[in-house]
Amino acid sequence: MNPPAPAALDRGALPWLFATALATTLPHAEHQPVWLSAATAGALVLAATLWWRGRRLPRGWFLALAVVAGCAGIVVEFRTLFGRDAGVAMLVLFMALKLLELRSLRDAHVTVMLGYFLLLTHYFYSQSIPTGLWLLVSLLIATATLIRLHGGPASPALPTLRYAGLLLLQAAPFMLVLYLLFPRIAGPLWGLPQDAHSARSGLSEQIAPGSIANLVQSADIAFRVRFEGVPPGRDKLYWRGPVLENFDGATWRRRPAPGPEPAIDRQGPTYRYETTLEPHQQAWLLALDAPTTLPANAYLTPTLTAVSREPVRQRQRYAFASAVEHRFNLDEGRETLRRNRLLPGERNPRARWLAAQWLAQDADPERLVGRALALFSGSEFAYTLQPPLLGENPVDDFLFTARRGFCEHYASAFAVLMRAAGVPARVVGGYQGGEPNPVDGYWVIRQSDAHAWAEVWLEKRGWVRVDPTAEVAPARLESGIAAAIPAGEPLPALVQFDADWLKGLRYRWEAANNAWNQYVLGYNPERQREFLSRLGLPDADWRSLVGLLAGACGGVLLAVVAATLYRRPRADPALRLWRRALVRLKRRQVQPAPGETPLALARRLAGQRPDLAPAVAAVAAAYCRARYGPDGDLETLRTAVAELP
Amino acid sequence: MLAPKIVAERPIDALLQAAGRVVLGKEREIRLALACLLARGHLLIEDIPGVGKTTLAHALARLLGLRFSRIQFTSDLLPADITGVSLFDRENNAFRFLPGPIFAQVVLADEINRATPKTQSALLEAMEERQVTAEGETRALPDPFFVIATQNPAHQIGTFPLPESQLDRFLLRLELGYPDRAAERALFTAGSQREEAERLHPLLTADELPRLQSEVAAIHAAPALIDYLQALVEATRRDAAYRHGLSPRAGLALLAAGRAWAWLDGRNMVLPDDLQAVLPAVACHRLRSAQGGGHARAEDIAALIRTVPIP
Incomplete structure (x- = not known):
């Protein structure tokens, strides 16, 4: 027995299928190999051209060849046919080739179903709002295509789309219920979307001259914070990242060393807040100095940095409490203090010489700190995002020649001077400040708020934060980077837009x-x-x-x-327009009497309200024609209502 | 705007004007009478003698170019006096039917409530069936066939009031009423209007009227208007002031009269205005007051219209 002949596909349905294929594959072009995108586009164009000219579709051997070639390409590219990237690439390839064999209704159904499946695959790569919106539109197109396939040539485009939209709207309550109630699985089911992993800029484990200045160029959001109650002042907002204790003459590096938990001595109120950290692939959680309560899976390093046990690979919320006024590690270990006085032997001789001179005059550490800060607050030093290149001895070059630099230059130079004078000092990376969003009350801390400062250890005071940048550019702490950068210098993207709207x-x-x-x-x-x-x-x-x-x-x-x-019948469009006109007339103290027809109202107004009468007469006449006439002419009525004063 | 004013060129308007020159100061009533004719209905004019009922009927018949006959109803009028009798023709040795006065295109049945119910029903049967059965033979009445019956107000002495079911057969009922002062003065100065009516020339040919009638029947009645029609009919049924509401036949009559009224206005669609305009003439004689038994008055109908929202 022969299988029944497949139902033929009518010509008018093909543009719908092309649109579905385009909408469901297009976003993948961003991350899939260029040759695949080109092949997909080629197949689409070829299919559309054949349709337009009314030519025959390619033969089976051509498609078989294309499948083999495409799969070979995928194997070469990804070294496998399985897995997320290769799998998605295969689906895109099949979708493109399916367009070249759209003969029967069955082929069309396969295409639409493949389109629905492709919609899902986008979430492997991005879960942002624009992606969601695009997929919603694609879903609408795919559903409309399905309706078109069943409705036949009699269904025009716009009503089909509207019908599809109605269907999706009706499905929305179910979607919501499923979303809210379907048992959630801890951790991602298929691996995280690409945008959770992508190497976003962020603080790194080392700071060299220029590293933060580069970071500051990005307006990306580093994290968001919601304070419970009144937040501390902006100049107190030091979000602590890595503490860098190892210096090689140019670069400060983190040097994880075992040690006891830091001993924090609260000096003021505790602030509670919740941060939502963007993934940055590092373990530090950027808590406000100094964190007193930590989330469950986090701990404090001996250098007071709150870190998670795992790198932050997806956007996550953490609840903290911090004492902004605090002292910590008053009895710091000997070994730690020794390490924080080390300087590499030969480099930056002039800085060391200067420090030695200061030490010879006055050995008191607090006064040494004051001297160094006084040096920066002098008029020779400038704060800039475009410092000149520094040579073999960057601290010397910065202190004695260039005298222009960004926060890492100042923090680094200060720490070097202190170490040379025998005061334990180190550089801390993190973020400073932030910006409250008046719309939802969240504080937003961007990469452009990245900052570096120094810490010195003083007898009876423990580790004390010293921010030499504050001496050079006080505005940096009070109002952010845009205020601190000298006029005329290009500002980081977005930070520069001060236009209110x-x-x-x-x-x-x-x-x-x-x-x-x-x-x-x-x-x-x-x-x-x-x-x-x-x-x-x-x-x-x-x-x-x-x-x-x-x-x-x-x-x-x-x-x-x-x-x-129990759906109530929708009011006639002409009647809706007439009611709208009546609402407007009511504002002008005009109302029809009970049982008064539109024309009678117009006649009555001709005597009473000559200002309104002509417009009302026009509306009444148009309304009668639209509602009672053999051919409902809504346009005239719409214009007439619009022209009503 | 709504009605493109090609109106002045239509013969029907010339007709209305000509009738207005004979029946003075009664434009609205003339219009209603004409609407009744165009809707293929029969007309009942209820009023005291001498206000121009006969003149109106006469004038309409003349202007429409229709054959006219008049039957004066009296208490001794017999059905055969209306339908006709068969006489024995000696020459042909057979009975020959002498058609009665009902075999005309416009029949004026004057003072219909003076005749006995038996005679009344002979007329009303002919109105309904548009044919006459006499002595075993059925004879079709001419087309168009239009009865204008007049009756004296029920309180006048010596009348057999028409029963409900008979009244329902009249599409419209009019009251002419006294002419206003100016019209009456013009009447006094001009002399006999009845003679004026005799001198009128037809403005339509006999075959034009059926065409106009079918035009009227084709006037568009939108679903929204049918809604209003139903609302009006239902309002009469809900109203406790009347013994019965309007029947479905009355509803059809209202729609037909509304169509004719719209057509006279030069429109191709029926509006709520049209239904409101003809409703008193359609409803008054069909609605009997629950108390007292008199018929509804035009004011009652106007009040009823105010209670029905226009959908």
Whole structure:
């Protein structure tokens, strides 16, 4: 017995299928190999051209050859046919080639279903708002294509799209229920999206002249903070990153060394806050100096940096409490103090000579700190993002020749001077300041807030933060980098936009992103439990979740069915326009009497309100024609209503 | 705007003007009478003698170029006096039917409530069936066939009031009423209007009227208007002031009269305005007051219209 002949595909459906293929594959062009994108585009163009000219589709052997060539290309590119990248590349390839064999309705269905599946794959790479919006549009197109396939040539484009939109809207309650109630799995199911892993700029484990100045060019968000209650003053906001104790004459490096927990002595109030850290592939959590309460899976290094046990690979929330006024490690270990006085033998001789001179005059460490700061606050030093190149002895070059530099230059030079004078000193990397977003109240700390400062250890005071940048450019701490950079110097992107509307727009966009991160992407098992206990279901296990899910879906279904059955008839469009006109007339103290027809109203007004009468007469006549006439002419009525005073 | 004013060129308007010159000061009533004719309905004029009922009927018949006959109803009028009788023709040795006065295109049935119910029903049957059955033979009445019946107000002595079911067969009922002062003065100075009516020339040919009637029947009635029609009919049924509401036939009559009214206005669609305009004439004789038993008055209908929102 022969299988039944496949149902033929009508010509008009093909543009829909092309649109579906384009919408569902296009975002992959960003990360897949160029040759694949070119091949996909080529297949699409070829298919569209053949359709336009009404030519025959290529024969089977051509497609078989293309499949083999494409798979070979993928194997060469990815060394495998499996896994995320290779798998997605294969799907894109198949989608492109399927366009060249769209003969029957079955082929069209395969294409649309493949499109739906491809939609999912985008989330492997990005889960941002624009991606979500694009996928929503693609979903609409794919669904409309499906409707078009079933509706036949009689369905015009716009109503089809509207119908698809209606269907998706009706599905939205189910989506919401599934999203909220489907048992969450701790950790990502298929691996993280690319944008969680991508090497974003951020603080590194070492600081050399120029490293922070580069970082500051980026307006990317490093993390967001929400304070409980009033936040500390902006100049107190030192977000601590790596502490760099190892200096080779040019570069400061982190040197992890075992040691006791830091001993913190609170001197003022404690501030509670929650940070949402963007992934930066490092372990430090950038807590406010000095953290007194840490999240569960974090600890404090001997140098007071809060670190997580694992590098931060995805956006995550941490709750902290910090004492901004504090002292720590008053009895620092001997070994640590010795290490923080070390300087490499031959380099930066002039700096060491200067420090030796100061030491000879006055050996008191506090006064030595004061002398060094006084040096920077003198008029010779300038704060700039474009320091001149420094040579073999960068600290000497900076202190005695260039005298222009960014925070890392000052922090580094200060620490070198202190070490040369025998005072234990080190450089701390982190962020300073931040900017509150008035839209949602979150503080936003960007890469452009990256900062380096110094710490010295003083008898009876422990480690004391000294920020030499504050001496050169006090504005850096008070109002941020844009205020501190001298006029005329190019500013980091985005930081320079001071136009209010642009700022407002940025605040809003970032607040939207933040909300998306917090509530949509950050909806993890913990949040789900929180949500369910607020619903009165504490400790819901997956069984009760499944039950709840079934119940909620049933409830939504019933509601939808009830709404469909009892749907009130929609008012006639002409009547809606007439009612709109009546609302406007009411504002001018005109109302139809009970049982008064539009024309009668117009006649009455002709005597009473000559100012309104002509416009009302026009509306009444157009309304009568639109509502009672054999051919409802809405346009005239719409214009007439619009022209109503 | 709504009605493109090609109106002045239409013969129907010339007709209305000509009738207005004969029946003075009654433009609206003339218009209603004409609408009734165009809607293929029969007209009942209820008023005291001497206000121009006969003149109006006469004038319309003349202007439309229709054959006219008049039957004066009296208490001794027999059905055969209306439908006709068969006489024995000696020459042909057979009965020959002498058609009665009903075999005309416009029949004026004057003072219909003076005749006995038996005679009344002979007329009303002919109105409904548009044919006459006499002595076993059915004879079609001419087309168009239009009855204008007049009756004296029910309180006048010596009348057999038409029963409900008979009244329902009249599409419209009019009251002419006294002419206003100016019209009456013009009447007094001009002399006999009845003779004026005799001198009128037809403005339509006999075959034009059916065409106009089918034009009227084709006037568009939108779903929204049908909604209003239903709302009006239902309002009469809900209203406790009347014994019964309007029947479905009355609803059809309202729509047909509304179509004719719209057509006279030069429109190709029926508006709520049209229904409101003809509603008193359609409803008054069909609605009997729950208390007292008199018919609804035009003011009652106007009040009823105010209670029905226009959908």
